[in-house]
Amino acid sequence: MPEGDTVWRAARDLDKALHGRELTRCDIRVPRFATVDFTGRTVKDVVARGKHLLIRVEDEWSIHSHLKMEGLWHVYPKGGKWRRPAFKARCILETGASTVVGFELGFLRVIPQDQEHDAVGYLGPDLLGPDWDPEEALRRLRSDPGRPIGLALLDQRNLAGIGNVYRCELCFLAGEHPLTPVGDVRNLPRMVELAHRLLEVNKDRSTRVTTGSLLRDPLWVYGRTDRGCLRCGTRVVRSEIGDNELEQRVLYHCPHCQPARVPA
Template identity: 90%
Template sequence: MPEGDTVWRAARDLNRALHGKELTRCDIRVPKFATVDFTGRTVRDVVARGKHLLIRVEEEWSIHSHLKMEGLWHVYPKGGKWRRPAFKARCILETETSTIVGFELGFLRIIPQAEEDDAVGYLGPDLLGPDWNAEEALRRLRADPARPVGLALLDQRNLAGIGNVYRCELCFLAGEHPLTPVGEVKNLPRMVELAHRLLEVNKGRSTRVTTGSMLRDPLWVYGRTDRGCLRCGTRVVRSELGDNELEQRVLYHCPHCQPARDTA
């Protein structure tokens, strides 16, 4: 599932393939931008911003994409066999040596670089960005103390890069039920620091690990309804949580390690 670490790796790999290179092909398979052709133009750089990715073409334009749930970018040697069917491709860029393909992208659009801040400026501090600011992330989280922490962590306006896997694992590691109001979280600064540490540790890995073990069980509770909590063995509860019906996301927690607050 694409989260901030996935997008960071995609930006790194695309930047290696495209930075300073002239495009020999540009095929954008999104109707609104199908006539855009950057052939002959040079890619300045590729950067990640939370879960967003920006491919900057010279000093003027950016190819702005978001992976959503299914999207991914692949880099192939020019002429190499694709690992996904061609009908799923939304963007194809080529240089003299490489073919870069964006498959099933959540969205893709072309924007002037001068409008990048309008496109991604609403995001909170980027957990993997050079300007990561834990205090600003905490300020944004604390601005709505009644909001369940399981929703606040997933809100990219608070801090950018956390997806559903990290949301579940962070609540577990902090010993907090996902419905605990932000204002009642026992150690919110530690949770934010842990989020930063986990994404930093995992950004170079193909397998996301929160337990410290890449060989056995990489996650504590996420997806473990059939196996139980890795720490205590209690049956993991699977539910859904979102701000509305359209934004419901699967949630996992251990009722023993993450007891609900006693409201009596």
């Protein structure tokens, strides 16, 4: 599942393949932008912003994408065989040496670079970005103390880069039930610090690990309804949470390690 670390790696790999290189092919397979052609133009850089990715091309244009649930970017040697079917490709960029393909992207658009702030400026501090600011992330989280921590962590306006896996694992590691109000979380600064640490240590890995065990059990509770909590063995509860019916996301927690606290 794409989260901030996935997008960071994609930006790193695409930047390595495209930075400073002239495009020999540009095929954007989204109806609204199908006539856009950057062939002959040079890519300035590729950057991640939370879960968003920006490919900046000379003459001040940006190809702005978001992976959503299924999207991914691949880099191939020029003429190399693709690992996904061509009908799933939404963007194809080629240089003299490489082919970059975006498959099943959640959305893809072309915007002037001076509009990037309108596109991603609402995001909170990027956990893997140069602007990472834990105090600002805390301020944003605390601005709505009654909101469940399980929703607040996933809100990219608070801090950018956390997806569903990290949300569930962070609540577990903090010993907090996902429905605990932000204002009742016992050590919110530690939780924010841990979020930053987890994404940092995982940004260079293809397998996401929160337990320290890469080979055996990489996650504590996420997806473990059949195997139980890795710490205590209690059956992991699978539920859903969201701000409304259209935004419900799967949630995993251990009722023993993360008991719901009864208000005093």
